[in-house]
């Protein structure tokens with residue numbers, strides 16, 4: 001399986017806004033985390049990969065073929081979970097999956113088998129006959145993932161799969177995604193670092209429509225080694241630290257306030273100690 005994004009540029013507003021600029025990436029099976037702040041171009045990239053938008057320049061190839069020319073044979077291989085918008089509140093979970101199976105053209109016998117299997121995988125068998133309007137945020141996200149899996153996709157696109165969820169639900173969704181990712185290209189767009197930190201084969205950092213980093217999380221973290229520090233300070237020192245450094249975390253305990261900063265050469269006499277970087281630190285160093 002191979003998805004190639006070749007020199008793709010996408011503009012809006014009659015060319016005045018460049019949402020994606022000369023984007024290049026090769027993706028093979030595994031989980032890819034696309035990380036970037038609001039407006040970085042993640043949704044534009046998702047819409048291009050799902051062939052809902054056409055590039056102004058460049059092309060996207062799946063197994064060497066231009067996806068725009070593959071039409072139905074591409075859609076049959078694609079599963080897409082869009083950002084959660086008004087989902088059919090009066091449908092039960094099961095009816096929603098039947099409806100989506102019909103839209104995807106699944107034969108009835110295959111749909112029946114698949115719907116039961118997926119309801120069980122996303123742990124909604126017991127709630128399948130309740131209306132979606134009564135589902136929690138996490139249950140809605142899980143039924144949306146289930147619909148994206150109805151056609152056994154080779155390519156699974158998840159746009160902000162944990163939006164609006166509490167930390168417990170977020171962990172559950174993240175673990176769930178990593179269990180269904182076998183033999184697929186899974187692309188997760190998010191601005192929540194913890195969604196992808198431990199499950200991604202590669203992380204793609206996006207800024208202003210450009211791909212600025214594409215690498216394994218371990219390699220990205222290795223490059224930050226030595227640049228993340230902690231220091232114990234008193235409350236009165238906090239404003240100066242905050243104005244001088246990129247602060248990635250503040251915690252207080254009985255001894256004072258622990259501040260975590262990202263900086264390669266802190267110009268301060270304080271007792272900084274070097275700590276192991278995490279992806280939050282990386283995100284901060286690029287996006288603050």
Ligand SMILES: Nc1ncnc2c1ncn2[C@@H]1O[C@H](COP(=O)(O)OP(=O)(O)OP(=O)(O)O)[C@@H](O)[C@H]1O
Nearest residue numbers: 012013017019036037038039040041042043044045
């Ligand atoms: N339909 C549109 N018309 C005009 N400009 C658009 C349109 N869609 C997106 N843009 C602009 O393109 C840029 C990239 O937007 P995009 O929605 O792809 O970013 P994003 O990373 O998905 O952001 P978010 O995390 O907020 O969803 C932004 O400057 C945005 O304002």
